[in-house]
Amino acid sequence: MGNPFYLQEIPVDAPLCDREKELKELRSYAEAGANVVLFSPRRFGKTSLVKRVQSLLAAKGAVVIFADFFGVGSVEDVAARLARAVYGFTHGKPSLWKKALRTLLSFRPVLKPDPSGGISLSVEPATAGRSGLDLLEETIDSLYHFTEDSKRLVQIALDEFQEIVTLKEAPKIEAVLRTHIQRQKASYFFIGSRRRVLLGIFNERQRPFFQSAINYPLGPLPAADLGNFITWQFKEHGKSCTEDMGLRLASSVDCHPYYSEKLGFFVYEMAEAVTEETIRAGLQKLIVSEKPVFEAILQGLSPHQRLLLKALALEPPKKILAGSYIQRHALGSTGGVQHSTKQLEDLDLIERKGDPEQWQLVDPVLAMWLKSTG
Numbered sequence: 001m002g003n004p005f006y007l008q009e010i011p012v013d014a015p016l017c018d019r020e021k022e023l024k025e026l027r028s029y030a031e032a033g034a035n036v037v038l039f040s041p042r043r044f045g046k047t048s049l050v051k052r053v054q055s056l057l058a059a060k061g062a063v064v065i066f067a068d069f070f071g072v073g074s075v076e077d078v079a080a081r082l083a084r085a086v087y088g089f090t091h092g093k094p095s096l097w098k099k100a101l102r103t104l105l106s107f108r109p110v111l112k113p114d115p116s117g118g119i120s121l122s123v124e125p126a127t128a129g130r131s132g133l134d135l136l137e138e139t140i141d142s143l144y145h146f147t148e149d150s151k152r153l154v155q156i157a158l159d160e161f162q163e164i165v166t167l168k169e170a171p172k173i174e175a176v177l178r179t180h181i182q183r184q185k186a187s188y189f190f191i192g193s194r195r196r197v198l199l200g201i202f203n204e205r206q207r208p209f210f211q212s213a214i215n216y217p218l219g220p221l222p223a224a225d226l227g228n229f230i231t232w233q234f235k236e237h238g239k240s241c242t243e244d245m246g247l248r249l250a251s252s253v254d255c256h257p258y259y260s261e262k263l264g265f266f267v268y269e270m271a272e273a274v275t276e277e278t279i280r281a282g283l284q285k286l287i288v289s290e291k292p293v294f295e296a297i298l299q300g301l302s303p304h305q306r307l308l309l310k311a312l313a314l315e316p317p318k319k320i321l322a323g324s325y326i327q328r329h330a331l332g333s334t335g336g337v338q339h340s341t342k343q344l345e346d347l348d349l350i351e352r353k354g355d356p357e358q359w360q361l362v363d364p365v366l367a368m369w370l371k372s373t374g
Contacts, residue, residue: 002237003237003265003268003269004233004234004236004237004264004268005233005261005262005265006261006265007261007262007265009048009051010045010048010261012048012051012052012055015229015233016048016052017221017225017226017257018221018222018226018229019045022049022218023049023052023053023056026038026049026050026053026189026216027053027056027057029187029214029216030053030062030153030155030187030189031057031153031187032187033185033187034187034214035181035187035188035189035190035212035214036187036188036189036190036213036214036216037190037192037198037202037213037214037215037216038050038190038191038192038216038218039191039192039193039198039199039215039216039217039218040193040195040217040218040219041193041195041256041351041362041363042193042258042362043193043256043258043259044193044218044220044256044257044258045218045257045258046159046191046193047159047191049218050066050159050189050191051157053155054066054155057153057155060153061152061153062152062153062154062155063089063096063147063150063152063154063155064089064154064155064157065085065086065088065089065154065155066088066089066156066157066159067081067082067084067085067156067157067158067159068081068159068160069081069158069159069160069161069164070159070160070163071163072163072164072166072167073167074132074167075132075133075167075169075173076125076131076132076136078136078164078167079106079107079135079136079138079139079140080107080123082139082140083104083106083107083123083139083142084107084121084122084123085156086100087100087104087109087121087123088121091111091119099146100146103145103146104139104142104143105126105142106125106126106130106135106138106139106142107123107124107125107126107139108123108124108126109122109123110122110123110124132169133169133172133173133176136173136177137176137180140176140177140180140181141180143156143180144180144183144184147184147185147186148184150185153187154184154185154186154187155186155187155188155189156186156187156188156189157189157191158188158189158190158191159191159192160191160192160193161190161191161192161201162192162194162197162198162201164177165197165201174201174208174209175208177208177209178209178212181212182212190213193348194346194347194348195348195351196345196346196348197346199215202215203215220254220255220256220257221250221255221257221260222255223247223250223251223255224247226246226247226250226257227243227246227247227248227249227250227251228243229246230246230249230250230264231243232246233264234264234274237268239272239274240272240274241273241274242274245274245275245276245279246274248279249263249264249267249274249279249282252279252283253283253364253365254364256363256365259365262286263282263283263286266281266282266285266289267279267281267282270282270285283368286365287365287368287369287372290365290369291369294366294369297349297366301344301347302340302343304331304332304336304340305340305343305344307329307330307331308329308331308337308340308341309344309349309350309361309370310329310370310373311325311329312359312360312361312367313361313367313370313371314370314371315328315329316353316358316359316360316361317357317358317359318355318358319355319357319358320337320341320357320358320359321334321337321338321357322357341359348362349361349362349363349366350362
């Protein structure tokens with residue numbers, strides 16, 4: 001039997017741990033035409049969950065569009081990703097494809113054979129001379145015309161939506177999108193993992209999207225449910241795992257969905273039975289496999305941010321601004337700690353733990369790696 005644990009995005013038809021409540025609620029919100037801000041730490045399964053919701057809606061005839069804004073580089077790129085997402089869903093559906101060609105006036109699709117024997121789809125501007133905010137406004141207005149006379153439910157998901165704030169035209173982008181989205185007969189899911197930044201878009205009074213969507217946090221998986229799911233996965237695929245060991249495996253990574261899946265993958269490959277020893281060995285493989293990701297994260301930080309991040313991994317403080325803590329970890333001034341704390345929170349690398357001065361790393365395996373580096 002093949003390994004039941006996934007290193008990539010979990011397919012929509014694969015077994016899913018828990019999340020029945022979230023699936024039901026998000027589907028209901030979409031069917032009611034509501035907009036939702038779906039947020040959680042990185043790799044908590046937001047994208048997989050939304051694609052599963054969209055798959056259920058599409059099976060009932062809904063139009064579902066998924067655009068990923070991660071790493072978006074310009075206003076034109078925002079517009080192009082929206083257009084490509086529409087053409088991506090409608091390709092192979094003749095009536096919707098014709099409608100997209102008729103209404104999406106800012107971009108035209110470009111279809112080319114790819115090396116795997118399939119078809120790759122990209123877009124290019126339909127006319128020269130359109131750029132920036134004008135192109136985005138034309139695209140989102142075209143999307144309005146695509147959805148306005150549709151007799152189908154329309155659900156649009158914008159993944160890593162907070163990335164638009166990295167663009168210099170961010171305030172105008174927010175205003176353009178809000179103006180047109182509020183006219184559309186569609187449900188929008190705004191998805192993101194930089195929680196402070198994403199929630200600021202929808203909860204700061206002066207911002208265009210203020211109070212325009214339901215805030216929906218995606219929490220951690222319950223330890224008992226995740227442990228039982230892991231145990232079941234091992235047993236269904238011919239290997240031994242007691243309930244205690246399933247729970248131990250999940251708890252060793254703080255029940256983090258992605259890391260539980262990846263740790264399960266390594267342990268499954270290593271042995272016929274899950275034991276304390278195989279979990280420890282799997283954890284070492286997990287940390288080594290994530291090392292390049294963690295090194296890239298550190299390279300993007302200032303020296304003081306790196307220093308503070310490591311201090312929090314080694315010793316989560318009761319009071320981050322306590323003089324003894326700052327001195328013990330050579331963190332310099334109180335002002336410097338305050339500034340780095342805000343920056344690390346904006347990057348969703350650290351989060352408060354109860355008291356306003358108690359902070360911890362969001363990523364449990366990053367914390368393990370930082371501790372191991374001395």
